[in-house]
Amino acid sequence: MQRHGSKRREQCSGLGPTSVPTVSIVIIREATDQDWARIYPFFSAIVAAGTTFAYPESLSLEAARPVWMEQSPGRTVVAAEGDAILGSAKMGPNRAGRGSHVATASFMVDPTQAGRGVGRALGEDVLVWARSAGYRSMQFNAVVETNTGAVHLWRSLGFQILTTIPEAFDHHEHGLVGLHIMFQKLTEGEDADNALERSPSG
Amino acid sequence: MQRHGSKRREQCSGLGPTSVPTVSIVIIREATDQDWARIYPFFSAIVAAGTTFAYPESLSLEAARPVWMEQSPGRTVVAAEGDAILGSAKMGPNRAGRGSHVATASFMVDPTQAGRGVGRALGEDVLVWARSAGYRSMQFNAVVETNTGAVHLWRSLGFQILTTIPEAFDHHEHGLVGLHIMFQKLTEGEDADNALERSPSG
Numbered sequence: 475m476q477r478h479g480s481k482r483r484e485q486c487s488g489l490g491p492t493s494v495p496t497v498s499i500v501i502i503r504e505a506t507d508q509d510w511a512r513i514y515p516f517f518s519a520i521v522a523a524g525t526t527f528a529y530p531e532s533l534s535l536e537a538a539r540p541v542w543m544e545q546s547p548g549r550t551v552v553a554a555e556g557d558a559i560l561g562s563a564k565m566g567p568n569r570a571g572r573g574s575h576v577a578t579a580s581f582m583v584d585p586t587q588a589g590r591g592v593g594r595a596l597g598e599d600v601l602v603w604a605r606s607a608g609y610r611s612m613q614f615n616a617v618v619e620t621n622t623g624a625v626h627l628w629r630s631l632g633f634q635i636l637t638t639i640p641e642a643f644d645h646h647e648h649g650l651v652g653l654h655i656m657f658q659k660l661t662e663g664e665d666a667d668n669a670l671e672r673s674p675s676g
Numbered sequence: 677m678q679r680h681g682s683k684r685r686e687q688c689s690g691l692g693p694t695s696v697p698t699v700s701i702v703i704i705r706e707a708t709d710q711d712w713a714r715i716y717p718f719f720s721a722i723v724a725a726g727t728t729f730a731y732p733e734s735l736s737l738e739a740a741r742p743v744w745m746e747q748s749p750g751r752t753v754v755a756a757e758g759d760a761i762l763g764s765a766k767m768g769p770n771r772a773g774r775g776s777h778v779a780t781a782s783f784m785v786d787p788t789q790a791g792r793g794v795g796r797a798l799g800e801d802v803l804v805w806a807r808s809a810g811y812r813s814m815q816f817n818a819v820v821e822t823n824t825g826a827v828h829l830w831r832s833l834g835f836q837i838l839t840t841i842p843e844a845f846d847h848h849e850h851g852l853v854g855l856h857i858m859f860q861k862l863t864e865g866e867d868a869d870n871a872l873e874r875s876p877s878g
Binding site for chain 2 (some may be wrong): 574
């Protein structure tokens with residue numbers, strides 16, 4: 475679990491509540507079933523905007539739940555600030571069986587919370603998880619090329635663009651644009667056999 | 677539906693059955709629920725061999741069924757020779773929503789029927805279907821780089837390798853090998869708006 479905030483809540487001083495400074499602590503934690511109802515509003519708004527995700531559109535709360543809420547060995551986390559959910563990430567093996575040593579992940583940040591570093595905090599959490607779980611690499615299958623903020627963020631976290639599938643996304647504003655495949659090795663310099671032993675691929 | 681065979685069955689001549697030449701007619705047709713029990717033996721053998729598919733391993737007949745038998749708008753076909761199923765292909769949109777104008781497909785040929793052109797016949801059928809259904813392009817997400825027969829076949833049918841995900845497949849014999857992403861435009865020279873109108877992406 476990672477904590478992000480300008481300062482930690484100070485110990486109670488015995489003074490009235492007005493003397494306690496307002497703080498903002500964002501916690502990345504595993505999502506619970508109860509969180510879904512607070513993820514779904516920005517999930518559905520982001521899909522409906524038609525600029526970043528090739529997901530089924532107009533899914534109900536219950537129909538969308540399995541799209542985002544992963545089962546083990548996958549994992550879904552939220553960036554929470556008190557009762558508010560600022561963003562969420564889901565992650566897991568990119569393929570089954572003999573491809574399950576490569577991880578993948580997807581990210582959504584509530585558009586009203588943009589610019590606060592929530593996406594970066596989620597990305598860092600996902601990379602920590604993937605290395606810890608023994609994945610050898612991480613692959614993003616469909617990063618919309620016009621989503622330059624995301625592309626810049628993933629590059630800064632170590633991902634490279636392997637290729638761009640031409641005209642693979644029908645962008646609400648720009649029409650047909652490419653989908654980047656982005657990739658990062660996670661076990662650089664590590665002995666391959668050790669990494670495989672820790673692999674979740676079984 | 678496509679027919680492949682050295683010759684068509686000759687009309688009845690009124691002579692005894694020994695005078696009718698032996699013929700081999702392979703038909704590509706949509707798979708029925710009843711076909712699955714005859715696909716599953718080579719499906720499970722091919723997955724277990726560990727050289728071409730990153731699928732869950734050791735799936736039962738019923739657990740594997742939804743992995744291969746597609747629902748609309750996807751489609752599963754078989755190459756049938758009389759009662760025998762020689763091979764099968766499944767196809768459909770590669771992504772949902774704003775990515776659903778790109779098709780994908782997977783192919784399995786019974787190893788005992790290798791070298792008869794079944795894979796090529798299935799590949800040609802899939803391309804005819806994808807163009808007819810209005811897809812703009814077709815993407816293969818995970819062609820094992822050591823599966824040189826398949827790579828050669830897909831190249832000969834118009835696909836190119838866009839990139840190779842390094843070490844993304846744990847090959848039973850060769851260890852970690854790459855997965856090619858192969859791609860083909862299907863609407864070259866066609867007016868984009870017309871193609872989009874015919875797109876199944878809605």
